Amino acid sequence: GQNIDQPTEMTATEGAIVQINCTYQTSGFNGLFWYQQHAGEAPTFLSYNVLDGLEEKGRFSSFLSRSKGYSYLLLKELQMKDSASYLCAAMEGLTGGGNKLTFGTGTQLKVEL
Amino acid sequence: DVKVTQSSRYLVKRTGEKVFLECVQDMDHENMFWYRQDPGLGLRLIYFSYDVKMKEKGDIPEGYSVSREKKERFSLILESASTNQTSMYLCASSQGYNQPQHFGDGTRLSIL
Numbered sequence: 563g564q565n566i567d568q569p570t571e572m573t574a575t576e577g578a579i580v581q582i583n584c585t586y587q588t589s590g591f592n593g594l595f596w597y598q599q600h601a602g603e604a605p606t607f608l609s610y611n612v613l614d615g616l617e618e619k620g621r622f623s624s625f626l627s628r629s630k631g632y633s634y635l636l637l638k639e640l641q642m643k644d645s646a647s648y649l650c651a652a653m654e655g656l657t658g659g660g661n662k663l664t665f666g667t668g669t670q671l672k673v674e675l
Numbered sequence: 676d677v678k679v680t681q682s683s684r685y686l687v688k689r690t691g692e693k694v695f696l697e698c699v700q701d702m703d704h705e706n707m708f709w710y711r712q713d714p715g716l717g718l719r720l721i722y723f724s725y726d727v728k729m730k731e732k733g734d735i736p737e738g739y740s741v742s743r744e745k746k747e748r749f750s751l752i753l754e755s756a757s758t759n760q761t762s763m764y765l766c767a768s769s770q771g772y773n774q775p776q777h778f779g780d781g782t783r784l785s786i787l
Contacts (some may be wrong), residue, residue, distance in 0.1 A: 606778070663776065
């Protein structure tokens with residue numbers, strides 16, 4: 563099984579940088595996903611890391627350390643529209659083949675003026 | 676763009692009813708998933724399927740069953756609805772297991 567931990571809430575200022583951390587404990591770890599979910603909407607894919615290191619995609623970057631069971635999502639030049647819940651999800655390989663995702667409870671980010 | 680369509684945004688049913696939630700995807704994806712999302716508990720996997728007529732239990736399958744008769748359609752069935760099944764239900768699909776899952780808009784189900 564898997565255990566995913568991420569902060570419940572964070573607040574940041576428009577234009578600033580914020581880092582959302584996620585730690586995981588897992589068997590058969592096969593990669594880590596980050597999703598964004600606005601209130602009342604479906605989660606949308608942000609990033610996927612399977613190797614150690616930083617993946618940059620525009621204003622968003624995601625980092626993974628497999629040895630530490632740790633990931634973070636970095637949001638730069640924050641905008642009001644970035645106010646949302648950010649979901650960390652670890653992929654677990656199954657003994658019978660295939661994979662499944664286990665999601666954290668999400669970090670609610672509030673961007674203020 | 677991938678389109679995952681859930682049949683209803685809001686649904687109200689009574690305790691003991693048999694409830695069907697339908698999900699259709701238009702991208703010929705192999706894998707489909709059903710989750711429920713509750714405050715403080717996040718997204719939890721109920722069932723998933725990696726091929727037609729195939730199904731696998733997720734983390735919380737009790738009280739639910741699924742059906743995948745066609746590749747594009749994955750149905751979640753509440754055999755006898757109970758109040759603790761009041762929740763937001765989200766369907767997702769993906770081409771491969773290391774590919775992003777694409778979510779539908781969700782069905783907010785209330786069991787009275």
